[in-house]
Amino acid sequence: MENLLRYAEKLFDEVEIAVYRSREVSANVELNEISMASTRSGAVMVIRGIKDKRLGLAIVDSDEPSRVREAIEQAAKMARLNSRDEKWVSLPEPGKYREKPKPNYELKEASPDILVEKLVHGIRLAREKDKNAVVAGGAGGVSWEERHIVNSHGIDVFQEDGASYIYFELVGRKEGVVTPGIFDFDARRDLNLDVEGIVERAVRKVKWAYSVKASKNEEVPVILGPWAIAGLLSYALLPAFSGERLVKETTPLAEKVGERVASKVLTVYDDPFHPLSLEPAIADGEGVPTRRNVLIEEGAFRGFVWDNYWAKIYGTESTGNGKRDLRSGGINIGFHNVVIENGKRSLEDLIGEIKRGYFVDGFQGAHSSNPDNGNFAVTANPAFLIEDGEVVGSSVFLIAGNVYELLKQASEVTKEQTVMPFMTSMTVPHVKFENVKIAGK
Numbered sequence: 001m002e003n004l005l006r007y008a009e010k011l012f013d014e015v016e017i018a019v020y021r022s023r024e025v026s027a028n029v030e031l032n033e034i035s036m037a038s039t040r041s042g043a044v045m046v047i048r049g050i051k052d053k054r055l056g057l058a059i060v061d062s063d064e065p066s067r068v069r070e071a072i073e074q075a076a077k078m079a080r081l082n083s084r085d086e087k088w089v090s091l092p093e094p095g096k097y098r099e100k101p102k103p104n105y106e107l108k109e110a111s112p113d114i115l116v117e118k119l120v121h122g123i124r125l126a127r128e129k130d131k132n133a134v135v136a137g138g139a140g141g142v143s144w145e146e147r148h149i150v151n152s153h154g155i156d157v158f159q160e161d162g163a164s165y166i167y168f169e170l171v172g173r174k175e176g177v178v179t180p181g182i183f184d185f186d187a188r189r190d191l192n193l194d195v196e197g198i199v200e201r202a203v204r205k206v207k208w209a210y211s212v213k214a215s216k217n218e219e220v221p222v223i224l225g226p227w228a229i230a231g232l233l234s235y236a237l238l239p240a241f242s243g244e245r246l247v248k249e250t251t252p253l254a255e256k257v258g259e260r261v262a263s264k265v266l267t268v269y270d271d272p273f274h275p276l277s278l279e280p281a282i283a284d285g286e287g288v289p290t291r292r293n294v295l296i297e298e299g300a301f302r303g304f305v306w307d308n309y310w311a312k313i314y315g316t317e318s319t320g321n322g323k324r325d326l327r328s329g330g331i332n333i334g335f336h337n338v339v340i341e342n343g344k345r346s347l348e349d350l351i352g353e354i355k356r357g358y359f360v361d362g363f364q365g366a367h368s369s370n371p372d373n374g375n376f377a378v379t380a381n382p383a384f385l386i387e388d389g390e391v392v393g394s395s396v397f398l399i400a401g402n403v404y405e406l407l408k409q410a411s412e413v414t415k416e417q418t419v420m421p422f423m424t425s426m427t428v429p430h431v432k433f434e435n436v437k438i439a440g441k
Helices: 002-009 065-081 112-129 195-209 226-236 243-248 308-314 347-352 403-407
Strands: 014-030 033-051 054-060 133-151 156-174 182-188 218-224 268-270 293-297 322-324 331-333 338-340 356-360 375-387 390-402 410-413 418-420 426-428 431-440
Touching: 002 014, 002 065, 002 133, 014 065, 014 112, 033 065, 033 112, 054 065, 112 133, 112 156, 112 195, 156 195, 182 195, 182 418, 195 375, 195 390, 218 226, 218 347, 226 375, 226 403, 226 418, 226 426, 243 308, 308 331, 356 390, 390 403
Parallel strands: 218 356, 338 426
Antiparallel strands: 014 033, 014 133, 033 054, 133 156, 156 182, 218 431, 268 293, 268 338, 322 331, 356 375, 375 390, 390 431, 410 431, 418 426
């Protein structure tokens, strides 16, 4: 890397080289059968150079020095053709990094056989627990990545780590009722995936779904599960914390630092070092040290997150939230592991106190939410009716509103947290909301 950096410095005023070496193993399930298992590995190198405030980017799917040199030259040609970016200040400087977490090298050597064994075990368990249920889909995966980032200002940071996940989608058929797809999953930084727990939770929800209950227009307490919370917040809320949106005046959170934007029961922060984090990165995609960034503290908005480019334009410092897009090579503001702080009581405790309300396991349509104002309209499916402290069946209904108004209606969060490896990586409890208006369907 040092020789490549010295070569690139001859062509640019400043330059950054990032290499990502990865290995992924996976296996898939379709209709109670293993449909595919694979192993993939490779390397991607990204060159980002600046000459006279002109940016040149190049990506090469190899770490072979001769091909990387060609990519450096290609980036230099691009820089000469591009327009000047008068807002450009500089690439980041080195910082102080936390101690690297110890990698789990078992993940680096994992084979598809391990995943196939776990998936087959899950299929058998599901069939044993409910003969009317079909494992319609599912997958398991193990990823390993080595990241090395250097730049001409002295940044030189290397990290390696991995994670695994497994999920099942069950569909039940009983007495003319076909349930919606019921998902459950587990993800962690080792191979001790909780197949039994996944199946037990999924089968329980399938059995709830055999009893279909009509929904109606009403105002009721609603408990949102981790999948529903992560889906809604990823699209309706989290983009608003981007410093880029503050500069471009497209965030509803402008000039609201310190103001209450949610219920006092909600504290939200981005923390790559949380115990459940799947990627405890010590540096972001630009080599800037990562840290815990509080977004909402007991309902009050605490601040935005930044990458190097937008922070310098605004006159502040990067919060270590520059995320590399390996398709384009560019850097965007993103999150490492968004955490909603947990509470003290269990999901069962919350359900047991509801006379009439709903537990929502997932949302459809969250991707159409508008982060510029927080408005959303979603279908709650699967959703489960609660009466007198017991789940009595499944239902479907609509919820439309504003995410900031909804967050102010939160009344409690559970002690259990689930790490979400999909969409924005999040660590999320169940959250109870009061007086939610729903539209029957």
